[in-house]
Amino acid sequence: MIEIETTGRIEASIEVPGSKSLTQRALITAALAGGKSRLIGPLESEDTEYSSGALAQMGVTIEKGKDWIIMGNGGKVQPADNPIFLGNNGTATRLLTSVAALGKSAFIIDGDPRMHQRPIGPLMSALKGWGVDIVSVKGTGCPPLKINEKGLDGIAGGETVLPEGKSSQYLSSLLLVAPYAKKKAVLRVEGEVLSKPYVAMTLAVMADFGILVECSKDYSYFEIPQGCYQSREYRIEGDASNSSYFWAAAAVTGGTVTVTNVPVPSLQGDAMLVPLLGRMGCEVRQVGGGISVTGPDRLEGITVDMGNMPDVVPTLAVVAAFAHGKTVINNIAHLRIKECDRLSAVVTELTRLGANVEEKEDSMVIHGNGGQGLHGGEIETYEDHRMAMSMAVAGLRVPGVKITGESCVAKSFPDFWERFRLLYIKG
Ligand SMILES: O=C(O)C1=C[C@@H](OP(=O)(O)O)[C@@H](O)[C@H](O)C1
Numbered sequence: 001m002i003e004i005e006t007t008g009r010i011e012a013s014i015e016v017p018g019s020k021s022l023t024q025r026a027l028i029t030a031a032l033a034g035g036k037s038r039l040i041g042p043l044e045s046e047d048t049e050y051s052s053g054a055l056a057q058m059g060v061t062i063e064k065g066k067d068w069i070i071m072g073n074g075g076k077v078q079p080a081d082n083p084i085f086l087g088n089n090g091t092a093t094r095l096l097t098s099v100a101a102l103g104k105s106a107f108i109i110d111g112d113p114r115m116h117q118r119p120i121g122p123l124m125s126a127l128k129g130w131g132v133d134i135v136s137v138k139g140t141g142c143p144p145l146k147i148n149e150k151g152l153d154g155i156a157g158g159e160t161v162l163p164e165g166k167s168s169q170y171l172s173s174l175l176l177v178a179p180y181a182k183k184k185a186v187l188r189v190e191g192e193v194l195s196k197p198y199v200a201m202t203l204a205v206m207a208d209f210g211i212l213v214e215c216s217k218d219y220s221y222f223e224i225p226q227g228c229y230q231s232r233e234y235r236i237e238g239d240a241s242n243s244s245y246f247w248a249a250a251a252v253t254g255g256t257v258t259v260t261n262v263p264v265p266s267l268q269g270d271a272m273l274v275p276l277l278g279r280m281g282c283e284v285r286q287v288g289g290g291i292s293v294t295g296p297d298r299l300e301g302i303t304v305d306m307g308n309m310p311d312v313v314p315t316l317a318v319v320a321a322f323a324h325g326k327t328v329i330n331n332i333a334h335l336r337i338k339e340c341d342r343l344s345a346v347v348t349e350l351t352r353l354g355a356n357v358e359e360k361e362d363s364m365v366i367h368g369n370g371g372q373g374l375h376g377g378e379i380e381t382y383e384d385h386r387m388a389m390s391m392a393v394a395g396l397r398v399p400g401v402k403i404t405g406e407s408c409v410a411k412s413f414p415d416f417w418e419r420f421r422l423l424y425i426k427g
């Protein structure tokens with residue numbers, strides 16, 4: 001357990017580790033490329049360890065130093081001797097399922113008990129439409145999965161339908177492997193696509209590695225050309241989701257924090273948290289290659305649709321607890337299928353600290369009164385890194401906030417606590 005210390009106005013400048021989403025995408029495109037790629041500034045964490053380990057099981061050579069060197073296999077995925085275990089890494093589970101489907105042998109994709117509750121049925125259905133043999137072992141539409149048990153070979157391609165876009169990871173997964181289908185791949189998506197900026201990020205990384213996808217503006221239709229990714233040197237942006245805790249620290253203490261390595265514009269949709277902090281009263285500026293946030297004397301509540309940036313909802317909710325007036329966060333039902341049921345967890349833990357918060361089916365309402373009446377407490381983190389990191393921000397203003405299960409930050413930000421401590425321990 002960690003107890004956070006309260007502090008006055010924070011003045012800090014920080015370089016955050018590389019983006020989890022970009023690292024995993026670039027790993028996959030580099031692994032499927034022909035030739036040698038170099039990733040500059042990749043994220044070293046539990047989740048990226050799972051992804052790179054899985055790709056190594058599929059025969060890809062990855063040398064990890066400060067940069068990562070990847071020898072691409074040109075799309076020739078090798079058999080894995082053992083099941084591929086991905087913990088609670090939703091991104092890798094969804095993205096690498098399709099990579100395994102490119103292989104000619106059987107694969108088992110598995111994860112931890114929470115991953116056994118996180119759906120993947122819509123992706124399975126779309127892959128079946130491309131001729132892939134894939135089953136959910138327990139018949140739950142969740143992992144573990146068996147792929148290619150009948151000895152079918154690769155992805156046939158043609159047209160398929162993704163029946164639901166509640167996780168953008170289904171769509172990213174299909175797009176990343178589609179160039180390697182035997183016939184040109186076409187993809188139709190039914191229903192609203194949530195977390196859209198992650199799809200844009202996938203398309204951008206594919207383009208950077210030489211594959212240009214044609215699509216409709218609303219992401220309901222895609223045509224993916226056949227081809228092979230081109231190996232290259234690729235620089236990973238700092239992680240915007242993980243920067244959010246530092247920007248939020250500035251917002252709630254009335255100080256200034258500059259994150260030096262999340263650029264404007266960023267490939268990461270979560271960088272759009274910054275304008276939301278601006279709407280709440282913060283001053284936001286582009287500084288060199290980074291973004292600076294200064295907290296105001298008085299934060300104001302806002303109404304916002306966060307369907308496109310689920311991972312920074314806990315951060316905004318914590319800031320809202322220090323604002324004046326009501327903050328309504330809409331369109332966030334997909335928070336319920338993350339590392340934990342994050343919608344419910346955020347409401348429960350903010351309530352534990354004395355905040356007035358309502359949980360609705362797909363939204364939450366925070367009734368802020370400038371942080372008055374908030375008090376300390378032992379925060380449960382539900383093995384969810386974002387719960388731990390976001391609730392720590394409250395402890396900068398409220399005495400006695402203790403974070404239990406703090407090691408869960410290893411998923412995306414192993415040295416988070418060392419860096420966060422620098423905000424309140426001086427010298
Ligand atoms: O593609 C990605 O890298 C991610 C997509 C998002 O998931 P959903 O699309 O399931 O909302 C996000 O929550 C996750 O942390 C990373």
Ligand SMILES: C=C(OP(=O)(O)O)C(=O)O
Pocket residue numbers: 088089090091092311338339386412
């Ligand atoms: C939801 C997250 O990750 P994933 O879906 O990859 O487990 C996250 O990092 O907040």
